[in-house]
Amino acid sequence: MKFRKRSPKTSINWDNFAFFASEWEDSVIGNIDEEYNxxxxxxxxxxxxxxSLQVAKRRLSSETLELIRQLGIARAAGNYQQTSELAKLCREAIKEDLKExxxxxxxxxxxxxKSTRKARRSFANFKTKMTSLRRPDGTVTASRRAMEKVIYDxxxxxFDSHVYxxxxxxxxxxxxAPSVLPSEIRHAITSMKDYDIGNYRPICLLSVIYKLFTRVILNRIGRILxxxxxxxxxxxRRGFSTIDHIHTLTRLIEVSREYKMPLCLTFIDLKKAFDTAETEAVxxxxxxxxxxTQYIRMLRELYDSFTTRISPFYKEECLREST
Incomplete structure (x- = not known):
């Protein structure tokens, strides 16, 4: 029985990366797409x-791998009794290795x-699948082409503008605006029902350079805002909590009841509040x-004449034990 070798893992020496990246030279290309490419x-x-290559730690011991090899030989030979016994031994050995x-x-x-909660969470397996969606007329469809139409609409x-x-x-x-510093880039890097399309949170695949650039801008104007x-x-807001406001609201209700005064409270919950915000209003x-103004002009150019491609996909993420 042959085992498929995993691709060797690699790690990046960030000092060397910064050295090679610093050799970038600006050009006078008029096409911004060519310059970006x-x-x-x-x-x-x-x-x-x-x-450089990174040595990966094995999840299974050599004894367990030998049992798996013997299981493959027994299964190929048609020895069902030995296959059953070896399969049981393999399950127990794999379970023990993963536990260790x-x-x-x-x-x-x-x-x-480090956080033990994050380490424990890294062993979890997540599988989600979009199987059907509800149309605006209330009917449910499981056709992929119809689902793409629902998502597109x-x-x-x-994202369409409904207000002039x-x-x-x-x-x-x-x-x-000053030039972007390497320290700013490092800081930017670190720092429902299934058939209702409104309950899905889309994953927006943006350019990594775009995300780093906008993060740098946010870090610069965050204090001003x-x-x-x-x-x-x-x-x-960083450093603020709604607990104080909740306490104030609770006290206000208590006082109104104590003195028998009329009290009117208004709660506003905007649907898709961030997605429906008008760019010019922002x-x-x-x-x-x-x-x-230079930062505002940069942000306006980022949102000017942009397009989005929507594609539904099945997510099947099984994190390895060694991650």
């Missing part, structure tokens, strides 16, 4: 030159001061928050 090729070349591997990973995480309507907003004119300032928020805004809000 050239940058991606250079980054691929840098990562290839900086990678889990314990070793947990010990390594504990000794390194849903996100086309979701005039173009917000940006003010002129003297601010010049945070300082411009009123003290009543507690959600989505641009105007950034301008009102005194964000430098």
């Amino acid at each position: 050239r940058l991606v090729e250079h980054l691929h070349y840098s990562s290839t030159e900086a990678e 591997r889990r314990a070793a990973v947990m010990n390594e995480a504990a000794e390194a001061g 849903f996100y086309s309507d979701l 907003l005039p173009t917000h004119h940006l003010r002129q300032d003297e601010y010049i 945070d300082e411009g928020q009123p003290c009543e805004q507690a959600g989505f 641009i105007e809000a950034l301008g009102n928050q005194a964000v430098p």
Whole structure:
């Protein structure tokens, strides 16, 4: 019985990668797509030159692998009794090896001061599958072509602009955005019912360079945006909690009941609040928050004339025990 060899794992020496990446030279190409492709090729070349082989730890012991080999021989020979006995031994041996591997990973995480919860979570297996979707008329379809039509119509309507907003004119300032530092890039890297399409959270596959660039911009303007928020805004802010507001609201209800005063509370829950936000409204809000115009112009160009390709896929993620 032959065992299929796994592809060797590689690791990247980030110092070498930074050295090769720093050899990038800007060109005068007028086509931004060609310039982007050239940058991606250079980054691929840098990562290839900086990678080295990584020794992977085996999950199964040599004794277990020998039992699996004997099981294959017995099955090929048609010896059903021996096959049954060896299969039982293999299951027990594999179970014991994986148990020891889990314990070793947990010990390594504990000794390194890492989160044992994350280490335990890495052993979980996740399988999800989109089998059917409901049409707007209430009928349910399991056809892949019809499901793609439902997905296309849903996100086309979701991302379409339903409100006319005039173009917000940006003010002129003297601010010049500095060059992106390597430290900013490192910081950016680290830092329902199945048939209802509205219950699915899409995975947006964006360019890695795009995500790093927008993360750098967010890190730069984050302090400006945070300082411009009123003290009543507690959600989505670092260092703030809605617990204080909940306590205030509870106290307000108690006082109204104590003095028998009428009280009216309004709770607003916007459907797909972030996805339905108008781009020009966001641009105007950034301008009102005194964000430098150059950053606002960059963000506007990122959202100008962009397109999205939607494709449903089956997710089958089984993390290895050694990860």
